[in-house]
Amino acid sequence: MLKKIICTLLSAALLLSFSACSDIEDSGNLPSGTTVSQDSENGSVTTASGLEDDSQPVTTVAGEESEIAKNWSYEFDYQFIEENGIEYIWNQLDEDTKMNLGEVMNAIRNVQLYCPLTVGFPKEDGQKFLELVSNCTMFYSYASNNFRLHIDDSDTVKGVTISYLINYESEGFERNEALEAKLNEIVAGVPAGDEFERIKYLHDYLILNCDYSEDAVSPFSAYGSIVEGKATCQGYADGMHLLLDRAGYETAYAVGEGSEGVRHKWNYAKLSDGKWYIIDPTWDDPENKTEADYIGYDYFLISDEMILRDHHAKFDSDYYETPVAESMDKNYHKMMGYVATNADEAYDVLLAQAIETAKDGRRYLYLRFDDGEALAEAYEELSSGGAGNNRMQSIIEQANEAAGTNFSTTSWVKSLNEELGTLTITLKTAE
Known part of the structure; x- marks a missing residue:
């Protein structure tokens, strides 16, 4: 008789955003409560639909029992480490976590729906383990961030059911091939x-x-x-x-x-x-x-x-x-020489940069101060004053003269991050 277990559903989606991107929940992810089945003849992956998706990671109990799958096996290999570039992380994991992560990563790599765990981990570690999995599967874009954890009567997770964002196994392999080819093309x-x-x-x-x-x-x-x-x-x-x-x-x-x-x-x-x-x-x-x-x-x-x-x-x-x-030794502003400490230094940096930028057909000027407040004050000093006294206008006029460009001397776009101490100026073509 097969051992009965309680299935706990966890959504381990990592919610990432900045500024206006407040919700990065994958709209293709399976909602909590979704069940998954596999057609063993053609490898088709099917999912239940019509359920409302959650916008936050949640832990819910399915309220039903599920049997532990038997006779699931595959060859444990280590290609997933190289494919996902996780050597730094892998080398720091303890042996139990390596076994658990390795088995799940191999299952995802092979587009398997169920992964038995040789070692397993405590039920209370479920969320953080699945976040580790989610963050490490950078190469396997077809894996959903919804999982079904299979827990035995000692509250140890001994298996994971994995859901996918594709309809057929071959789609996963095709995505991997396309991604690897594009990565190699870019790096070349x-x-x-x-x-x-x-x-x-x-x-x-x-x-x-x-x-x-x-x-x-x-x-x-x-x-x-x-x-x-x-x-x-x-x-x-x-x-x-x-x-x-x-x-x-x-x-x-x-x-x-x-x-x-x-x-x-x-x-x-x-x-x-x-x-x-x-x-x-x-x-x-x-x-x-x-x-x-x-x-x-x-x-x-x-x-x-x-x-x-x-x-x-x-x-x-x-x-x-x-x-x-x-x-900060290799920081962009330092390596390019775009660092200053006062208005006079900023003027010299921006002038030399503006001339070079104009000659190269570009329009962006960059500057960094260690002190963001000092940068704001320096910019105010450079950009204040009327015609003939405005040093920003003088910078642009000299760049136009040196490069034969027609940037506006009365209008430009300023982006000043006082917290970081960085300034970006976008030159605009005169109308």
Whole structure:
């Protein structure tokens, strides 16, 4: 007689957002309470429909019993580690968690609906374990974030039923092939030599080729950001993670809050100087930007101290030590020479940059102060005064003269982040 168990339904969807993106729940995810069945002859995956989706992770009891599946087996291999770029995380896990995570990741990789657990874990750890799974499946875009945990009479989770966002197994394999091919294509275009330029290329490519949108097959995944060119917060972070990994960099992620109560995910990259740096591609590609070719660099190769100036929180993991980024040595503004401490220095930096930018056919100027309040005061000093006394106007006039451009000397767009101490100016063509 098969052993009876209580099924607990958990939705482990990671809710990520910033600014206006307050809800990144995958609209294709199965709602809590959904049941899943599989046609063993053709591999078709079917799901119940017509149920209301939840916008927050919840834990509910199904109120029914389900039998533990028998005779499920597969070969445990380690390709999922490389495919998802999770070496940093994997190497820190204890042996029991490695076994549990490895079995679930292999099941997802093979598009299996049920995964027995050799070791298992306590029922009360269900939510955090499924969040680990959800965050690690960056390459497998077809897996839903809804799971059915099978719990034995000692309150140990001994199996997981997995739901998917596809109709056939072959769709999952096709997505993997398309994503890997696109990753390889992008990385093949990375310039040789300078490490800063290599990583900047990946960052810039993602931002220029992805729009913040839910209007995609899989916008909450790397498939959305890399293949479809449309993604939400998690899609940006997962895409950046895989690009860094395929380019040969040790990479990891952090989960926290962008604004209070709104979960967010960003990236870490370990560079050749042995130091960790943060990249937040989502916040470098603002949803409300007015210029399609705009690339932000406020969150490119920065420290924890810097990102936590305007990100609400960074969470610790229960399973591994999240990287700590302490250096600003490779920060964009520093590497480009766009750093100043007062109005006179800012004038010199912006003037040289404006001339170069105009000659190159670009329109964006960048600047950083260590002190955001001092930056705001410096900008006020540069941009105040009438004709002949306004130093910002003088900068643009000299750039136009040097490059033969026709940027307006009376109108430009300013984006000043006083918390970070960063300024971006968009030059406008005169009408």
